[in-house]
Amino acid sequence: MKLKFNCIMLAAALGISVNVFAINKPKHHRPKHKIAAAPKKFIDPANMNLAIKPGDDFFEYANGGWLKQNPIPAQANRWGSFTMVQQGNTDKLLGLLNEVSQTSASQPKGSLKQRVGDLYASGMDSLTIEKRGYEPAKPDLQRIDRIKNFNDFINEMIYERVNGIGSPIFRFGVEPDGKNVNQYVITLAQGGINLPDRDYYLKNDTRAKKAQDALKNYAAALFTLTGSNAGEAAKKAAIVYNIEYSCAKAQLSRVAMRNPHVTYNKFLVADFEKQTPHLKWTQILPALHAGGQDSILVNQPSFFKTADSLLAATPVANLKVYLQWNILRGAAGAGALSADFANAGFSFTSTLTGQKVQLPRAERMSNMVDGNLGELLGQLFVEKYFSPAAKQYMLNLINNLKAVLGDRITRLDWMSSATKQQALKKLSTLAVKIGYPDKWEKYNVVAIKRNDYFGNLRTLSKWRYTINIARLGKPVDKTAWGITPSTIKAYYNSANNEIVFPAGIMQFPFFDFNADDAVNYGAIAAIIGHEMIHGFDDQGRLFDADGTLRDWWTNNDADNFKMRTNQLVNQYNAFTVVDSLHVNGRLTLGENIADLGGLTIAYEAFRKTMQGQSDNKIDGFTPDQRFFLSWAQIWRSSQTPESAAQRILTDPHSPEQFRTNGPVGNIDAWYKAFDVQPGDKMYKKPEERIRVW
Template sequence: MIAGYTASTASFAQTQSPSPRTVAAAVVATTLASGIDMQNADLSVRPQDDFYNYVNGTWLKKTEIPADKSSWGAFYELRENSLNQLHTIVDAVSAEKDLTPGSNKQKIADLYASYMDEPALETLGIKPLGAEFAKVDALKDKKQIAGLIAHLNSIGVNAPFDIGIHQDAKDSTRVIADLGQSGLGLPDRDYYLKADDAKLKDTLNKYRAHIETMLTMSGDKAAKKNAASIVALETALAKVQWTKVENRDPVKTYNRVELAQLQTLAPHFNWNDYLSDADLKDKVTYLVISQPSYIKGLDKIIQSTPLPVWKAYFKWHVLSSFASDLSKEYVDQNFAFKGTVLRGIPQNEPRWKRGMNVLEAGIGEGLGQLYVEQFFPPENKARMEKLVGNLIAAYHQSIDGLDWMGPDTKKQAQKKLSTLMLKIGYPDKWRDYSSLVIKRDDLVGNLIRANEFEYKRNINKLGKPVDRTEWGMTPQTVNAYYNPEFNEIVFPAAILQPPFFNANADDAVNYGGIGAVIGHEISHGFDDQGSQYDEIGNLRDWWTKEDHEKFAVKTKALVDQYSAYSPVPGYKVNGELTLGENIADNSGLAIAYKAYHLSLDGKPAPVIDGLTGDQRLYLGWGQVWRGKVRDAQAIVYVKTDPHSPPRFRGNGTLENQPGFYSAFDVKPGDKMYLPPEQRVIMW
């Protein structure tokens, strides 16, 4: 989704840890020099008992989740900062006169204007979707469903399956088309299938009522009947879909099917029309089907479900996909369910913020180019490159000492690490939006054309060399990722800000923040998923059987540890779903600790505001994960998110770090103490 100092007291800091009370007293006077903001701390909590509350307790007590948010914390604060920066840019662009037609600035200004013109949208009501509804109404028999799915894929509307264009996991020199399950209006199959879960059952009932309301607003005389049929159809789809855990397996989800074999997989589906309308014909000789049994099940569901039900289903998803871009009654009803019911959010975001999200989806890199020019100084990139160099050096050293890798696997691991590609800040070449048409008075048309532009851009990769310079996130995205198919780590400019990266702070806090994030992303190349890809991105098992078995013992312990955590009563973290991210948190922080010590180049770490370098590193880690989540959103996360909740990412990771025990003098009897034999040490 990653300099040397001298101080007369540093030698003491490296060999001893202050008592809990000494630490608490010291942090009150913390200044920017340390990069630690301990005004958020709760000094009544011992760090050895609950480090997360120790670092963030006061913040947790005094902070309310904003009315327009489902969650709040360090990530979200940074996202708000990014939105305000983007708002400044867009307002300035919108104020410019005589923008060059066809330029990125013209498209940014006009797309934003089309979204912000609420009076025009009120006049239009449901009319912008008329042409799409007509395409659904034109269905005469089920053979035509294939072509409609292809069209919906191209304009960004939810359909029973979707298409992804990416590198072939078995041949990293090729670009392939991948079909994967989709088509549900709720976040996960469990919302349809867990009849014994009162909250999920209630959400399903409210979803049915929401569909009925929206269809009634749109003039559907049989809204109640159609809503029930749509939910029944989605439930049938949910029954044949794979679980989130099953979908984590890159081997099981790689199923090459030659075009001639597609009819055997789904004999009643009109593959010829789909391939033609999806613009795949003559571009591919095979597809990768992520969930073959789902496609087989879908084929049967298409046959058993009456055509009028399919028409109602498709019209519903067209409406649902664009409801937030229509008149106020649709926006409000859409938010009442997707925002309030699903995620617990009382109030919608201000329209200008939603407008930034529209720009992000429509012309994200064009906006990102302007963002980088104003808000990403070159010196930040240079310092990051140095920090990453130390992290990679720490990984190189650690590989040789791993107890779960044998000599042959270590050799391959070193090779993979040596070929890791690093992308920081922004792409070397920017996306060309010259063929994208944006009109000042056509919001839904703009969004459809933007989706079609992106679809065609991806389809046009087929049959061409893999472009390894491409980015999967825009520079203004507060996130980072590892791509196993490219064997690369990518860090957009927007995450390289406090508390993750503080250019004015001592390096310790940065290693605990962005250093651990970078270490986290690198480790994905060696976790239970990423380790199945080799150094050039091919899905190839380069581990020995014995190494797999040793690694499985460690990962089983992590699954058990995190499966015991419960963010909401009655709902526990899925340790198997979150395994890859928990491995990465564990590994990333361990490597950040080692890399920080490498950065000192044999010199003692400075003591700043009474805090040792190691203490500042772990405090930096703790403050990154401060966050609060509404219960409804927490349930969505438990069902769908491969990341553990913030509290457990903060504390759970630390319990396995030997350096943490030394830095804060954690001993038997302390609540965060785990006996050495129970600690999961990956790196």
């Protein structure tokens, strides 16, 4: 099954220890004859808009000053707490990469530092990349040009996948079987489009048409750069768009795909081939090095029926154009061709996101190395920036929150004891990964050349394919990580029933060791709680303690859950983001459940600390006020209208304003902390406040 990633950014970089519910702080000895620095304001009124009533717009009240003082940089399409921490992470990676790339030539061939340093150096060798133009892609274009019939087209698609060149029309891979989680299974999924979502093709409003034109212009630009005249390039772009439009029409919506029962469709290979007579899987799978399998998992069978008919009905000449477009788009997007190709790609991106200036090449190449050799680069990162003691801190805090969640489950008045027992079993078996893998990926046989960026990308892509296919017939590796150690995210993986917190950077506003408990519980503890709750959201609840897709709920309990979560859907559907665009409460339901549940259990855990049981103010704010203000400030962010519109279609997370306001409006303690009264815009009657976990 697919990993479930959540846009939660956190990590641990300091050596710290923790007591039950209260964070212990070491004694600090002030040096003699030095003036002590002014204490840090973890909740700073300068970042707030005190002219706004907290009960009218808590997000603006908590963050309005910061938003006014921090416009979106030209090289970004959104800016806030997460992106600022990410920028700090990138700066650290760049320091490591610059250091190793200067010495990698003298390192033993195949060593960690040689490969990391030379990969970065090859990507930064813009003079060589510029000189080569699109020469590296010519062999692919020429090979595609020699296609004469449909069988040649199928063989080319196979060749591209096996050699790490591309994955046109559909996605193919090997993943754990959702109903037999200790075995891997071949998985097919819909694809074929290059706009962010199928709705960009299917809608006719101004925003959608602008995106459609941008895609056509991008395709035409790439064909022009490779020798087509303007008329030919426009015709080829139209061919590309029409094929992608047909694929988009056949795709399931993101909301439909949230239901794992909808996307779990297992077939005998021979039976599925009957539904796609032109895609002969009994021949294709062995050619993809995935032979010998009697069954296959198809996420969207209807898509493949349509794709089969589409490919058979499309002239071979048009299929060749589509393949060439994907070759050029992939290479241009990776920065592997000359600047005119990269600029065409950024023009396309800018139209979709509103980003005004492209990221510096060094930052793009830092992201590239992290994405391709992440567990080699991650070892350097962890060695310098992560303390083993931080793991213990996170484990203790996680255990605290598990205890609170377990207690809350036992107290639920809408769930039967039978389902509670299963929920508690799932919670007790929840696995935790913190910091970095226990077993590092070694990237065996991956050879990196300092002067061949294009070739390096192909080598790495082919290696990833080979490693993925090699899983067939082996037990599922539950030690594997879905993201790299330096990534600033956290996620819940339903197949393993696990929560994962990479090293990243544990820093303010997510965590600060010198902060009071209210600040840390309102941020890092709520983030941990968020990931725990994903095991019990509308998707996670469908998997049992072993990660198997299995119904362990009584019908009445499932109905009660759906009744409560449907209230959340309606609440978030009412939030307006841009123009007439509203939050999609169904698409964002899982994250909204996790936000509400995570904040709720973090608050209950906070109330068990000494500060949580006191009324002592700090900087004019009570403990409870500081807790909720800390929650609000981790979501402080602004974004371009284009980015906001795109995220409405593609992002399962609600916009940050509503990640702040949505949960607190359902928590009684927030009303008391800020004296929110009837007549305030966010006020909800006690009986209308939504409670799930």
